[in-house]
Amino acid sequence: MGLGERVAELEEIVARFQETVAHLRDEIREKDERIRALEGALEAAQRAGKRQSAPFSKGGPKEGPRDPGRKPGEAHGRHGHRMAPTSPPDLDLQAGLPPCCPFCGGDVEHERDAEQWQVDIGEMKPVTTRFRVGVGRCRECGRRVQGRHADQVSDALGAAGSQVGPGAKAWASFLHYSLGLSWVKVQVLMARLGVVTTAGALCQAAGRSACTDLVPVHQELVARANSSPVVVMDETGWRVGGKSAWLWEATNPEMTLYWVAEGRGFEEACEVITADYEGTIVRDGWAPYRRYKDATHQTCIAHLLRRATHLEQDLPKWATPMPKKAKAILKDALAARELAPEERAAAAVELAERLAELCQGRSSHEAVRRYLAHLAKEAPAMFSFLADDRVDATNWRAEQGIRPAVVNRKVWGGNRTARGGRTQGTVMSVIRTATQHGVDAIDYLTSLARGPDPGLAVLLG
Numbered sequence: 001m002g003l004g005e006r007v008a009e010l011e012e013i014v015a016r017f018q019e020t021v022a023h024l025r026d027e028i029r030e031k032d033e034r035i036r037a038l039e040g041a042l043e044a045a046q047r048a049g050k051r052q053s054a055p056f057s058k059g060g061p062k063e064g065p066r067d068p069g070r071k072p073g074e075a076h077g078r079h080g081h082r083m084a085p086t087s088p089p090d091l092d093l094q095a096g097l098p099p100c101c102p103f104c105g106g107d108v109e110h111e112r113d114a115e116q117w118q119v120d121i122g123e124m125k126p127v128t129t130r131f132r133v134g135v136g137r138c139r140e141c142g143r144r145v146q147g148r149h150a151d152q153v154s155d156a157l158g159a160a161g162s163q164v165g166p167g168a169k170a171w172a173s174f175l176h177y178s179l180g181l182s183w184v185k186v187q188v189l190m191a192r193l194g195v196v197t198t199a200g201a202l203c204q205a206a207g208r209s210a211c212t213d214l215v216p217v218h219q220e221l222v223a224r225a226n227s228s229p230v231v232v233m234d235e236t237g238w239r240v241g242g243k244s245a246w247l248w249e250a251t252n253p254e255m256t257l258y259w260v261a262e263g264r265g266f267e268e269a270c271e272v273i274t275a276d277y278e279g280t281i282v283r284d285g286w287a288p289y290r291r292y293k294d295a296t297h298q299t300c301i302a303h304l305l306r307r308a309t310h311l312e313q314d315l316p317k318w319a320t321p322m323p324k325k326a327k328a329i330l331k332d333a334l335a336a337r338e339l340a341p342e343e344r345a346a347a348a349v350e351l352a353e354r355l356a357e358l359c360q361g362r363s364s365h366e367a368v369r370r371y372l373a374h375l376a377k378e379a380p381a382m383f384s385f386l387a388d389d390r391v392d393a394t395n396w397r398a399e400q401g402i403r404p405a406v407v408n409r410k411v412w413g414g415n416r417t418a419r420g421g422r423t424q425g426t427v428m429s430v431i432r433t434a435t436q437h438g439v440d441a442i443d444y445l446t447s448l449a450r451g452p453d454p455g456l457a458v459l460l461g
Helices: 003-049 166-178 183-192 199-211 215-227 287-291 301-314 321-338 341-359 366-381 396-412 418-436 441-450
Strands: 135-137 144-146 230-240 243-251 256-261 280-283 296-299
Touching: 003 301, 003 366, 166 183, 166 199, 166 418, 166 441, 183 199, 199 215, 199 418, 199 441, 215 256, 215 418, 230 396, 230 418, 243 396, 243 418, 256 418, 280 396, 296 301, 296 366, 301 321, 301 366, 321 341, 321 366, 341 366, 396 418, 418 441
Parallel strands: 230 280, 280 296
Antiparallel strands: 135 144, 230 243, 243 256
16 A cells, blocks of 8 residues: 555544544533533422422431430430319319229229319300490580490491401401411301301401501501611512412511512512611522611521532532532531630631632532622621621521411412402511510400500510
């Protein structure tokens, strides 16, 4: 074979290899695009599973679960039992010995008397009150005048002269807005108690109360929240008239406020917590919260830790060093809460430097780059809790406060009207705030309907 033929053969081989390489490059490019698409779909599915409307599933059963019940041995906690009532019994019954032994038929000798207590629900019946209302006319001006008893909740007579009392209405509101029963179920329960009404009447009564009796109470709660040093905020999906809406929450150790809004933006947040709020806002990483320019911010450390953990679990090993470093910084920040105040300040400076250095790093994985960008945005709000003991490191208060509303939403879906949404927020705010202070919400709502406003001091204990 001549030199020319050999060169031609080699050129043909090189051309085939080049064609193969080009084909492999195209195939690798297509697979890379496919991998990115699948990773995006996987991430979207994982994030969707963590949203508010996802079921309360925790996955399949664990392998080798712990045995139920208390641990064996003496150090397994307090032995709990129901204490005997301290008040005298309403009934005192005798359980005498049988005439003979049930096992052998022999005579039984009395040794002692023991006691057993039983607390039950007795006869349930309504209390019907008739008010004899005096009606007259002024001799001077000729205007109609009528009397009003302290226990009356309305001046209505005639066709509207038969009403459901304030106690029953308070119970209905508590059962619906706090315990999550639908109005139909509340109406059925009331009927069993002897108070015959309709679900619509109970719903309308709650709406009228929210638009009258509870208005000054709610307004004062809003004013106090905007002047408080710390609020924790969160939001969850809601439904109004079958359309998407949002239930917002702002809480602190003193009070809790709820409101239903059409959107999830800054304007909806400002419906209760005004844009010029100057305290500290503890919140998750939702971007609209950052628009509170006058406030100090604390982002939820738990959210950031969970996101780093998920990255560790989902990404290949070569992509996880940065999430591990982020977790180390966040855990060190939580541990710094145990330090003295001056040591916490120094720890906050050192942690901020470590975080800034981490955020300057680079990664070839898109999910890690997004996480680092999010950390960089949240860096100014990362360690505020180390400077102020009143500030929590996480938004656990809002998560706990919003959980009952999430359960209620899963039971009856939301509200049918915008007015129902406003009533939802007002009544839930009063009930939750009363619960925080150990005040009986039912008694408070009852007294509010019967007389003048008992005041926020009563609600706040």
